[in-house]
Amino acid sequence: MALFPIAVVVGSFRKDSFNASLAAALEKLFPADFSFIQVRIDDLPLYNQDDDANPCAQVRRLKAEIVGAKGVLFFTPEYNRSIPGVLKNALDHASRPYGQSVWNGKPAGVLGVSVSPVGTATAQQHLRNILAYLNMPTLGQPEVFIHHKDGLYDAHGNIGDASQKFLQGWVDAYVAWVKKHA
Amino acid sequence: MALFPIAVVVGSFRKDSFNASLAAALEKLFPADFSFIQVRIDDLPLYNQDDDANPCAQVRRLKAEIVGAKGVLFFTPEYNRSIPGVLKNALDHASRPYGQSVWNGKPAGVLGVSVSPVGTATAQQHLRNILAYLNMPTLGQPEVFIHHKDGLYDAHGNIGDASQKFLQGWVDAYVAWVKKHA
Amino acid sequence: MALFPIAVVVGSFRKDSFNASLAAALEKLFPADFSFIQVRIDDLPLYNQDDDANPCAQVRRLKAEIVGAKGVLFFTPEYNRSIPGVLKNALDHASRPYGQSVWNGKPAGVLGVSVSPVGTATAQQHLRNILAYLNMPTLGQPEVFIHHKDGLYDAHGNIGDASQKFLQGWVDAYVAWVKKHA
């Protein structure tokens, strides 16, 4: 029985998204009392404040999924040294109307994978500013800037040996963080 | 005859957007050899890298409008201490595919109006990081953090006396900036 | 008997520092089981990694004071849209040598007062990035961007009526934050 459902938000819709693959592999490292909700954000409209009074079904679904979660994991690519517009659009939707943000208080984890050696460090720097404003306690260390390369996964899509210990350590820290803030 | 067409990108779609009003009023302060293209971004799809090879008509229109401009003005609200997702989505679209960004080299100006006394300073801080990466020379000073309040406009929608001198100075600086970088 | 000694770091050395005044007034709003260590940073040398092996007495004192604290309050002015160099210098000293940072895990609060209506929002945005890296759980909301003006304090240097309720609410939130992370 899952006591800690975690919302998983991936900032890329690409069919072979590196970040979606990382999310799928990382989930396997969690203990049995954690479960995962794959939050769909690719069918949201572009945010328009005039719609605040009558949010569409997709926005209501997004908000309900976050409300039901005990924590949120963000897997973000880096586009133009910041987070993707599509991820920010989802963050904006679920933060409105003013005073009715559903992000408030949810313990967050931030991860990113990229083909660039710089990883997603600058995107994460912006994301952390946004999450602080949204009042989401966000795990500080360890940082997760994954460089996509051969050997990241084994033949079964599990995290490969080179990164397994590091990412298991991250999961353990996030699990404790969620329990502290739940 | 307009020699300096400027693309105007507003980060809010709200019918009574403060930033759209500011854009309309500011344009009147420019000299006669500047003209303006109101860039529509509210009908863009959410960016998906899988569509890079076959961009839709709206994305092609966006890119063509930026290509035809001698400069770009960004009017941004602040959502959750960053720029709106909808503005970042437009920035992402026109920056792709990799190596085919149309923003490259276009002299930029950054402005924002808000009901908050903090203005849009933190949103602009993120936006400037993005524009630096997009290789858009961006006017530094003066900064434009407009506080929306009575008297910002006169009865005809022109900039009111309290802000007229400051904003005319900004326009003059931006005009010189565009001519230097054109 | 104080169970929760809190280190107070002020980013300005000015004799009549607005941030030092705010620190002094804010301390009075805490419950009796909290006490305060005024951390001196104006006599630190400029950080040089070559000195890591033999830190001077002032650096050793700084690190010992942070080690002894159950939390850290940062009161920061904004210089050039970031935190003062003198505050970053103190952060750098106590974070070294690599792996021996004393900031790790200390629950932090961020505040700032300024004569500018923009307050210290952009400085705080940078500071929050630094504190995330230093693995300091940092209170998200409410944000404290104080505008220095008449009536901020009463005749006795206490927080005046206009800001009292807001700042008492902030203190209550920070007290709970420290107890959660202690």
Next chain:
Amino acid sequence: MALFPIAVVVGSFRKDSFNASLAAALEKLFPADFSFIQVRIDDLPLYNQDDDANPCAQVRRLKAEIVGAKGVLFFTPEYNRSIPGVLKNALDHASRPYGQSVWNGKPAGVLGVSVSPVGTATAQQHLRNILAYLNMPTLGQPEVFIHHKDGLYDAHGNIGDASQKFLQGWVDAYVAWVKKHA
């Protein structure tokens, strides 16, 4: 005869600073009409606004050196995901008193070398915010995040083959940038 003296500011005082080495090697890639002023910042006091009226000799020297330059190169390490306090301290000194900043209008270049694969990307993100406020036109692309490793230099301390073409391209872009803004 040098027509374009460039001030070089290095954010590390370490005897074997990677950034100082990069500065020395990069200077050799400039054309003959550029010369370099090594700006000393390790003997500056910690900035205190109370000293604005009577700056010490070191601060006056710093300001005079920047005044005499046609551009400024910043070589920054990354400390705690931002620029070093010692670099920010120098930026603060030469920006004061209010209205008498000597940085104003000087075309800037930003570079950094690090042993980390993430390079100095997040430090540079903060530095670019500061330089925008200081009204320094700053070269956007290419970005220079150098990974310190074997082969970066040849036996004579010149840039090695692997990075030579990239850095020569950067120098050529910066030279054109300085001439445009001089």
